[in-house]
Amino acid sequence: MNNTEQSQRMLLWLVAIAFFMQTLDGTIVNTALPAMAVSLNESPLRMQSVVIAYSLTMAMLIPASGWIADRFGTRHVFLGALLVFSFGSLLCAYSPTLSMLTASRAIQGAGGAMLLPVGRLAVLRAFPREKFMPAMTLVAIPGLIGPLLGPTLGGWMVEYASWHWIFLINIPIGLLGCTAALILMPDFRGETIERFDLAGYLLLAASMVMISLALDGLGSMGFRHAVVLMMVIVGLICIAAYWLRAAHHPAPLFSLDLFKVGSFTVGSLGNLFARIGNGSMPFMIPLLLQVNLGYSAFHAGLMMIPVAIGGMAVKRFATPLVRRVGYRRMLIVNTLLVGACIGSFALFSETVPIWLRMLQLGIFGAINSLQFSAMNAVTLKDLPPALTSSGNSLHSMVQMLSMSLGVAAAGGLLATFTDLLATAPANSTPLAFQATFACMGFITACSAWIFWQLPPQDDGTGRAEGGGDAELA
Known part of the structure; x- marks a missing residue:
């Protein structure tokens, strides 16, 4: 095995571990929610914002991940994503209230949103086309293991330690990942960087936030129905505005x-x-x-x-x-x-x-x-x-x-x-x-x-x- 093949294989392991961290944290929290509710003096039936904050933040940032990687380089963005993910995990572990925990999960999701898309982009550019599919298949395997282990591992930690450890476990893994990223992650950048459709992105992100918060407002936030209705209407208006704008924009987000x-x-x-x-x-x-x-x-x-x-x-x-x-x-x-x-x-x-x-x-x-x-x-x-x-x-x-x-x-x-x-x-x-x-x-x-x-x-x-x-x- 020559140096190029060895570097490619190590890159695959780095991206695979990052994907595992991302998918694990998407499921490990679910079994810990009742224990978190007791610790934070909340009802276990109103803890969904902890899950929503993570997945919604990821949904919002995924469309921008490719442009950010092209603009700032895969190594810097991947390293930054690991640092943000680890910092968000630390904040989650020491959150004293549900509001703080929800905000910390959003920070964690911001880091997680960049891990797989940027890692996949690096693999795409590091491997020849005929080897890309087998490479991504190897990367995807830990992504299947994460949801398998997540609920059981989360439940075990809650029962035999405390719910804080489902977040603290990310810290040493994240720090090792940062060290590995500095050594193994190539710094690919886009050859031609188009202007980012910021207005379209903000319209799309606003629509996602408004509609998600409207639904969550019926549960954990206890919004009145009039407020929920207004948020849904604003979300739909943002979608319509994006659609009309994209129809005439030379390079829309989508x-x-x-x-x-x-x-x-x-x-x-x-x-x-x-x-x-x-x-x-x-x-x-x-x-x-x-x-x-x-x-x-x-x-x-x-x-x-x-x-x-x-x-x-x-x-x-x-x-x-x-x-x-x-x-x-x-x-x-x-x-x-x-x-x-x-x-x-x-x-x-x-x-x-x-x-x-x-x-x-x-x-x-x-x-x-x-x-x-x-x-x-x-x-x-x-x-x-x-x-x-x-x-x-x-x-x-x-x-x-x-x-x-x-x-x-x-x-x-x-x-x-x-x-x-x-x-x-x-x-x-x-x-x-x-x-x-x-x-x-x-x-x-x-x-x-x-x-x-x-x-x-x-x-x-x-x-x-x-x-x-x-x-x-």
Whole structure:
């Protein structure tokens, strides 16, 4: 192995570890939320802002990550991202209030938003085209392990140490990553740096913040309905303003030409709305197990393992299944199944045997994995080369935004049903959980109509009219 190959391999490990940190922190917090609530004198049913702040900040900054890396260089931006992520983790660990913790999670998310896109950009430029896909496959493996370990590791730390350690563990890893980045990360910069569409970016970011805060305002913040309505309206106005501006701008943040590709339009809308339901489950299920069924944090984390195992077990069947039945039929049926499975969590109770709960979680993980694979592929498969980079960036932003909206919507519904059922003679908490799961399942099932708009002739062989080869991720 020559020096170039050794440097490339070390770069892959550096990016892979950064990706692992990012995905781990996206899930490790979920099982710790009830313990955090007790420590911060808050209700465990109003802790969703801790999750939303992280995913929403990532969604906001992902569109700017490529331009920032081209402007300041991959080494400086990657190093800065690790420092910001580590500093945010330190602030999270020593946050005395929920507001401080939420702000610290936003700082942590700002660092996390840059890690994978900038690392992926460095790999793209360091490897020849024929080696890029195998390289990114290696980088993606720790990203699959992070969500698998996150809930269980978070629960173990809460039970045997304290919730502060789920953030403190990032400090030594981040510092080692910084040292490695100084040595291993190449400093690639853009050959030609176009002017950044700052106004368009601010409009898009404002729309995401307004709509997410409006949904979260129904839950943890207790906003009045008039305030929520105004925030939603302002968010929609910002989206409309961006759309009108992009139609006449010579170099918009995201070209409207993307939406001339039918599969991309359907896939993006489907990703946004279908992921609202399943994106809320990593938040809702551990909360249900601990608050409603009395599980310990560690036990609740262990119960999330079947979800990850089910998802990994069916990954290899995604491509053959789509080729057999086609994207349209696959996504319509599978979206309905995901919605039904989410709704079935309303049946979780102390009388349900544990093996049945684990089977239910494993089935959810399996069909959820098929859903993600098919949605990712149908969104990107027909994009022409000139739009691939922009489309992939928008797709990543939509994924993170839908997670934020999902947690905000579920938290808002849970708080609303808890308040509505407060006067019920029996304990209102189980009923509030049941109603929330039913609503999130219904929202997911309704999004099957979006995939109905895919062309019936798209048989899933990887080539639609005017398109190129599809790759299921």
